Amino acid sequence: MTASLPLWPVYIDDFFGALLMIALALAAFIYARRLSRLDPENALWVYIFWFCTALVILAVSRGVGHILRFLLVLSGHNAAWEFLSPYSGGLNTLAFTAVAVLTFYYHSMQRVIARVQADARSLNRAHDALTELNQTLEQRVEERTMELRLSEQKFRHLFEGSKDMIFFCDSQAGITDINDAGVQLLGFKNTAEVIGRSLKSFFVDQEQCDRYFRILNDQGHVKEFEIEFSRRDNSRLYLMITTSAIHDDSGTIQSCEAIAKDLTRFKEVTDQLIQSENMASVGQLAAGVAHEINTPLGIILGYTQLLEEDFAGQPEVFDTLRTVEKQTKICKRIVADLLKFSRNTAEWVKKATDINTCLNEVLSIVEHSLNMDHIYVQRSLASGLPRVLVDRERLRQVLVNIINNAHHAIGVEGIIGIWTSYDPKFQEVEIVIGDTGCGIPAKTIGRIFDPFFTTKGVGKGTGLGLSVSFGIIKDHNGSLEAFSPPRQQQFLEAGMHTTFHIRLPTRPEGDHNA
DSSP states (O other): OOOOOOOHHHHHHHHHHHHHHHHHHHHHHHHHHHHHHHOTTOHHHHHHHHHHHHHHHHHHHHHHHHHHHHHHHHTTOHHHHHHHHHHHHHHHHHHHHHHHHHHHTHHHHHHHHHHHHHHHHHHHHHHHHHHHHHHHHHHHHHHHHHHHHHHHHHHHHHHHHOSSEEEEEETTSBEEEEOHHHHHHTTOSSGGGTTTOBGGGGBSOHHHHHHHHHHHHHHSEEEEEEEEEEOTTSOEEEEEEEEEEEEOTTSOEEEEEEEEEEOHHHHHHHHHHHHHHHHHHHHHHHHHHHHHHHHHHHHHHHHHHHHHHHTTTOHHHHHHHHHHHHHHHHHHHHHHHHHHHHTOSSOOOOEEEOHHHHHHHHHHHHHHHHHHTTEEEEEEEOSSOOOEEEOHHHHHHHHHHHHHHHHHHHOSSEEEEEEEEEETTTTEEEEEEEEOSSOOOHHHHTTTTSTTOOOSOTTSOOSOHHHHHHHHHHHTTOEEEEESSOSSHHHHHTTOSEEEEEEEEOOOTTOOOO
């Protein structure tokens, strides 16, 4: 009979090993479950949780099967165990298969985890970048705001400080903004009076206006375009304007910006230079013509007067001769004016003269005839004027000529205003003679100093008076200008429609001739 080893140690080990396996599997499951709850987004912890779940199922199915077998067999219930045994084995197989599948899936899970970790690192870097951007965003915004503020200040300083006119217009040519220099050039007091006005309303020439806007629409800009504007007081303003159009995305003009330089004084000086050159040429011609005509006229006048003595008893012939004499004397007066115009008739005698005294002397002569036509003289003579080195007779001739022209412009009932002042900046004495007459048309005022140009009727003027006056003042190194209407507010308020401005330099230092 063969001896056999006892199996109870194996049964005990199998029994308690099954219990231990269940306990360890449950412990691992609980720990994995805790980890997955702490970090639900962590794929590794999720994988370990499900792996531990499969191990619990395997441990329970196998452990419980072993324990039931011992309990049922030892208690004599073999039939019950034989009934449950297939189910226990099948459950073991399913649990084992699940563990095997999860084990094989670990490699793929590693790739998923690596990808998730890479995405996490990328997200961390993006988070760090956003954090840095958020930390510096406020500083960057502040720096950019400061740059924009400085840029706006520079533009505003240029806009407000420029002596040229700078303005903006909308798509309908309405002025939306303009600097102070532009407001003053247009003759207004403040910006509010200009904003909203149409730019077209300032153009003097409608054809020039149409051409300006046609170029702006066709080319999108206008460069150095010379225009003539009308100020608030209807005086003329000559500008050279450069304009740029601002378009929207569709190419339609939404607004425009422009800068304009004042050419008024430049044009006036240019016209004076042209006038001076013309008068110099005409003066030379006039001198030659006057000398050539003067001698024959003297002979005609002399023989006519002799014939008058011979035919004194024949009224018809005598009247005819008197007519010849009268017309000959008119010709001689024209020749005398020509000689004065050419400034070759007599030597000049310049002396230091008080302008106010000279004016009062002239007014004492002409004021009586002015009062007869109800024309009154309004004086505003500055005291303490420095003396001016002039030829008194020729200056009186200029003053009489201008006052007589004012008399003719008024006709009957009006005012002639006379002002004197001193400009210390240019060291010049200014005489202003204004009148409330009919004024000078804009198309005529540029020609009034031309030789032989007159608006008076036939026989009432030779057209040389203002030309001679212009030449006399020029030879005194001064200037003679006419404005209709006047440019300065004080003359407009006094009711003047035309003003003549005579500017004479003060006498040289050290000249004490009386």
